Amino acid sequence: MRSEDLAKLLGLSRSTISRVINNYPDIPQTTRDKVWKAIEEYNYAPNASARKLAGVKNKMIALILLDVKDNEEGHHIKVSEHTLIHDNPFFSPIVNAVIDQANKMDHYVLVSISYTKDDLRKVQSIFQQKLIDGAIFVGTQEAENELIFSLIEQNHLIAMIDTSEVNNANHNAIYINADNYEGSVKAVSYLLELGHRSIGIITGNLNKLSAQERLAGYETTLMQHGIEMTDKMIYQGDFTENSGYDGIKYFFRTANPPTAIFVSNDTMVVGAYRAITELGLRIPEDVSIIGFDNSFFSPYLNPPLTTIDISFSEMAKRATTLLIESIEQEQQRGIVEKENATLIKRESCKKWKGS
Amino acid sequence: MRSEDLAKLLGLSRSTISRVINNYPDIPQTTRDKVWKAIEEYNYAPNASARKLAGVKNKMIALILLDVKDNEEGHHIKVSEHTLIHDNPFFSPIVNAVIDQANKMDHYVLVSISYTKDDLRKVQSIFQQKLIDGAIFVGTQEAENELIFSLIEQNHLIAMIDTSEVNNANHNAIYINADNYEGSVKAVSYLLELGHRSIGIITGNLNKLSAQERLAGYETTLMQHGIEMTDKMIYQGDFTENSGYDGIKYFFRTANPPTAIFVSNDTMVVGAYRAITELGLRIPEDVSIIGFDNSFFSPYLNPPLTTIDISFSEMAKRATTLLIESIEQEQQRGIVEKENATLIKRESCKKWKGS
DNA sequence: CTGAAAGCGCTTACAG
DNA sequence: CTGAAAGCGCTTACAG
Structure with missing residues (x-):
């Protein structure tokens, strides 16, 4: 079915069919109705390529x-x-x-x-x-x-x-x-609200802007709350599962491990959880973990992960x-x-x- | 850039450009090369709508x-x-x-x-x-x-x-x-191999062919191994998380709960795990669970779920x-x-x- | 208010 | 081997 066919059927020209479809003014309602009815009835739809070629946008x-x-x-x-x-x-x-x-x-x-x-x-x-x-x-x-x-x-x-x-x-x-920065501020602020004062971070790959911003939010928030920050509390990861694992192992080798750790993405949390289990520690009893991304698997982790949803x-x-x-x-x-x-x-x- | 433009540039006709692009025979290699070179150079690609309108398939x-x-x-x-x-x-x-x-x-x-x-x-x-x-x-x-x-x-x-x-x-x-039937046979056979003789099933919505086939595989396999089957071992679920939960509660209310349960999809397993935890039981020590679908979350469940991948x-x-x-x-x-x-x-x- | 006609950029028989 | 021309199915100034 082409517009020509439809036109003949109705005793009109292709031009009129086209004008109805494209909502041109100055067409009497009766003509409009007649055309739309026929369009429905014969299941007509203008050929997309022809329209596009004639200059109409593709959608x-x-x-x-x-x-x-x-x-x-x-x-x-x-x-x-x-x-x-x-x-x-x-x-x-x-x-x-x-x-x-x-x-x-x-x-x-x-x-x-x-x-x-x-x-x-x-x-x-x-x-x-x-x-x-x-x-x-x-x-x-x-x-x-x-x-x-x-x-x-x-x-x-x-x-x-x-x-x-x-x-x-x-x-x-x-x-x-x-808004990585804002998300990071929210994560750290939440840990502070819960009473944590010794908060570690496992960063992402710091070549990436998102990792930088997440770290910046962490640093600024701690500073604003007058919490002293040491380099020992910052472990440089790279957004991979393994670096989350390594980060945890690192923290629990230090003298005073943090009571809460901000892990810069959920993928690293998977490794972090594994390391914590290996160490015989429990989440959140022994250490609180907060992630970032709200990845699809985060509700299924054990325990379900508190994280930042960047939607x-x-x-x-x-x-x-x-x-x-x-x-x-x-x-x-x-x-x-x-x-x-x-x-x-x-x-x-x-x-x-x-x- | 239209084919006409390219043609003029090369002192050829649109027809020839088109023939090169569409791999017609009988075009000398030198012409071919010249045309392809120009196509690369000027970043020409034929207008998709025009091609389609002229009868070429869309891809x-x-x-x-x-x-x-x-x-x-x-x-x-x-x-x-x-x-x-x-x-x-x-x-x-x-x-x-x-x-x-x-x-x-x-x-x-x-x-x-x-x-x-x-x-x-x-x-x-x-x-x-x-x-x-x-x-x-x-x-x-x-x-x-x-x-x-x-x-x-x-x-x-x-x-x-x-x-x-x-x-x-x-x-x-x-x-x-x-192949739901085959998958189901594999699931139940595996449980049999592990030594289980009392195997329950939580079915899917039996209006659906997939649920029927999974149940059939279960029944046939048990029969072939001479395992007696009772209706008590079949709980009719509907593929939702809640019905998995209800199924477990049902089985552990019976006199002799099964030692292994075939849950007809992974979504129901999520509910099943929840029920089992509530009952203070452990997987797989107290009861073995096998799922179906290998859903994305199944490796993240605790414990990671043994399941059937239907790819x-x-x-x-x-x-x-x-x-x-x-x-x-x-x-x-x-x-x-x-x-x-x-x-x-x-x-x-x-x-x-x-x- | 509506029709005839040009034009969108290709492909492909048809000639030569 | 290659060009001129018709045709794909629309839209849209241009007339009337």
Whole structure:
């Protein structure tokens, strides 16, 4: 069924059909009704390619997930189906939220995953082919900056979630980041409220902005509360499970181990829990643990983990909304926003009754 | 950059550019090289809509996730970002695997989630608009059958993962299901190997084929080993966490509780673990538990859950491969396949030393 | 208020 | 081996 067919059926021209569909003014209500009725009846929908070719926007955005490991082959489908999502526990809520929000705003979403630098050429071609009206990038690192900046310069509409880029306000793109600093302040403040005065931190990879900000929140909060801070209380991890394990082992080798430990992400907590169990200690009786990210597995840990939710799904929703608004207004703007972090109280932290 | 521009630049016609891109024979290598070089240099890619309109296939498939609750409003973005994925722990690996495999086979994927019956009209329109070459459905239930059958009859290429439909071989579509029966046999056989002779089952919702098959595997295996089976050993659950909890409470109210329990999915195990802890019992010392699905959270349970992996990602990969092959061969075939189930040994089962 | 016609950027028989 | 031209199914100034 083409618009021509429908037109003939109704004794109208294609132009009129098109005008009704695209909501042109100056069409009598009777004609409108007649056309819509026939559209329903014959299950007509305009050919998407033809519309797009004629200049109408696609209502299609791309969600581009970047999981590029430098100097490594692509790992594609992994040995375990859990590996990818485990590597990137945040991808899943983002995918859901973007699709959800886009659907609500009447847009389709094309999802693409890149594992290798080579895959990035395909990303390039998604734009060249004029397949989409805009795109959301997740998981970008240094390596992809060049590609993305060139895309922005070509006036493509782009939103980025959780970029590591710092001074990004100059670029005409949408940047949505977590408020790592605020989250960290909330985590440490909570431990202080519980009465802890000896609080350790296992940091993330300090090359990453998020790790730096989480450390900064820790330091500032302790300082503001007049708690003395020693280097001994800071263990430099790297966001991996193993470094969480090592961090705990380190702390409990020292003379006065902290009574509470802020672990900079939930993945490291998995290792931390393992180490604590090995040491024959109990959480939270012997030591309180607070995580960061509210990863999907954190409620299933034993005990369920108190952590900071940075709501990737909210970030994704916000990025999607702003992107689609830009598309509809046809203007490329530079936007930088931080999404709130919230404390999720579960069972891994306990009041400290002095010592 | 349009093909016309490129043609002028090279002193050729659009036709020749097109023929090179589409790999026509009878073009001298020198011309080919010249054209490809220019394509690289000017970053040209043919406009996707124009190609499609001219009759070339899209290389785009849709992945349609159905999460329709009958008689309920859509829940869209949920209170918790974990809810959706928790409701459907299997969506995530499927999304990843489909995208991965499609990308490898040089296809794009459009992902769409439907929460309400109303959303299904949008699914309809994806086809009408000729946006895609084929589609994969996940999570279909009775309600969607009509839509899907009509789509199949209109010669759309369709694959379905984990359908509840039984006698589907008649339809010209691709059906990929888990081998629930085989998985169940493996689970129960493992418990028998460990020496258990008193084995209970918490079934799923027996309206569902998967629940029926899992129960059948249990019954047959016990029978083949000459183990007497009583109705007391069968608790009818419904795949929800609460029914797992209730099932355990039921068994331990009976005179001789089973020494091992086959819980028909991992979600019910979460409730089962809770009940067992409340009863002051230990897993696996007091009772062995085996689950089904190998859900993402199962390694994080305490103790880590021994379960059956039905590899949704393998199913997704297979469905994607078969669908794209159908697209390329332009033929609609009826295919029904079962994907293997494998036993994942973790720490929730223990040898039974007689009694 | 509505129709005829140009144009969007390709592909592909049809000629030569 | 390659070009000129028709056609894919829409939208939208341009007329009337």
